[in-house]
Amino acid sequence: MNQRLQAFQQWLQEQHISFAIITSTPNVFYLSGFYSDPHERLLALVVFPNEEPILVCPQMEAGQAKRSGWHYSLIGYSDIENPWELISEHVTKRQPAADRIAVEKTHLSLERYEQLCTYFSARSTINAEEKLRELRMMKDEQEVSILRQAAALADLGVEVGVKAIAEGKTELEIIAAIEYELKKQGVREMSFATMVLTGQKTADPHGTPGLAAIQKGDFVLFDLGVVLDGYCSDITRTVVFGKPSDEQKRIYETVLKAQLAAIAASKPGAAAGTVDQAARQIIEQAGYGSYFTHRVGHGLGIEIHEYPSMNATNAMALEQGMVFTIEPGIYVPSIGGVRIEDDVLITNDGVEILTSYPKELITL
């Protein structure tokens, strides 16, 4: 059995859990290697403390599950079968008395929970999400290798976007140019809606791109990433179209200094919160403290937001194998915003920076 399943089984043993039924696409993918989103149909991985797991999917996906490397039990159900009934039959053989069942509480719907209660009379349901977040936080070599490639494609996205900047071009046109090139490179999916913002819109960390045209003197902010083999990348760069004002330069240099300080603070043993604090201190000293309105970063992997959360109060010690973003920003409503973001991997003595697009202020 793979190491991920073994580690999860060990937790089930420690917690005296009868079995876990995992139904979210990311967690099933993490534990089984099978990536599938059958929408309203059920996808489930049943994991026991001491038995082989069972994968449950629509019959039409069973072949694909096997081709993806799944060689334990597999229940493929047709549209006229109730998968819960099939699960119940199989599980009862292995685990006749289910007392404690682990599920993903923020993912499992009430409708599915009611099915679970119909077929199993467990005394309690335990949330498996925290444990799975912990396991997924530590990336192995295979995952790091994919994350490096995903980061390189994010670099390419920014490169194409910067080249596409021209007076009068709209935010959506630049996004179109970026995604056109990435699709040509074989990218099927972005890790979130690509963001290109110009002018004062850059002051909104959650701004929506539109038909605003680039004008001389504008900040142009890129925030994008790709999904590669199930893993996400995430990069932000900000450039100036035309000649930057003194204040634009001051904001940019402050963010860059803060971002480099946060990278320098990232190493095994350091508390996650100290990374945020390192960036925040520099931004506060420069007088922009109230304009840095979000945490310095987030873990990255199968999902775009994972553990560790890189907020100022997180006391968790960083460890080799963690991957997260470092993305301080300053957002001044009347002027605009700057954010600089890299993806980093904690190594045995510091960090490897996965994204590599230049960070000196680019003026066009």
Place this chain on the structure above:
Amino acid sequence: MNQRLQAFQQWLQEQHISFAIITSTPNVFYLSGFYSDPHERLLALVVFPNEEPILVCPQMEAGQAKRSGWHYSLIGYSDIENPWELISEHVTKRQPAADRIAVEKTHLSLERYEQLCTYFSARSTINAEEKLRELRMMKDEQEVSILRQAAALADLGVEVGVKAIAEGKTELEIIAAIEYELKKQGVREMSFATMVLTGQKTADPHGTPGLAAIQKGDFVLFDLGVVLDGYCSDITRTVVFGKPSDEQKRIYETVLKAQLAAIAASKPGAAAGTVDQAARQIIEQAGYGSYFTHRVGHGLGIEIHEYPSMNATNAMALEQGMVFTIEPGIYVPSIGGVRIEDDVLITNDGVEILTSYPKELITL
């Protein structure tokens, strides 16, 4: 109060429901006009049988909710508040004894259900999803107007895609060209992952576009749509690159004839199932019955799959205001597949076809 909320309130009265708590983005949008997806944070619309509704959203979105036209009660909560506690306080004032609570059972997570149980001691939870699907099925003039515009943009997508076909071009390159042009027109989001398939891959109704290059004699299949002001369009066209074989022509003409027959069968009072049957009969008569492996269509609106389901056994009578797709297909593994899809609106005496890209066999 708007007609949608009134109709939903009437159902709450009939069902003797104390209140409904609606938490899915599409249903909150439908009932309130506020479109928001705050991810892990709670968005909720509390609807009472005889009182004004309450909208609940993160504080940072409260301004946007008001700007979108919401002028009833609004609870904006901060990240350090528990929104369920606030909901409980407000609801208890209006409805001290909650006996039956309506929720969306396939959407509400177990974690949220547990919160609901903590703050309310209802005897039962009722599923509101079926009623909301019924209400959303009947489109009003405003919705139809948006759906027409969304369909026109889908037409444009196919037009751009057909023009982009050239020997050696890959599926992903053609998708890139389509989305580039649509983004330039202001489209922010496609209604699903744009599908361009070539050659034998067209024989898979759920095929994944990749780096396959177009070759002479290939079918090229486009299936795409846009999201406009919260509403989806969906179109499929199939063309031949080069000279079609006799069998390719026969398959194409059969699908087209089936599609036109299904459109002719679509009128007020006809059972939804007869539309599927009209197409299926023609495909069966041509000897391709076993290669038409899906229902003829699906309802369309805020979500890409809504009611009515256009499958052969649906006895529901079509009514003016319903919008759905008509998309028969024939998929022959060694040859390829053809699907032709339009979006249609049931009018007072037949249908209005919303998509309008030509349907005669195009050879390039």
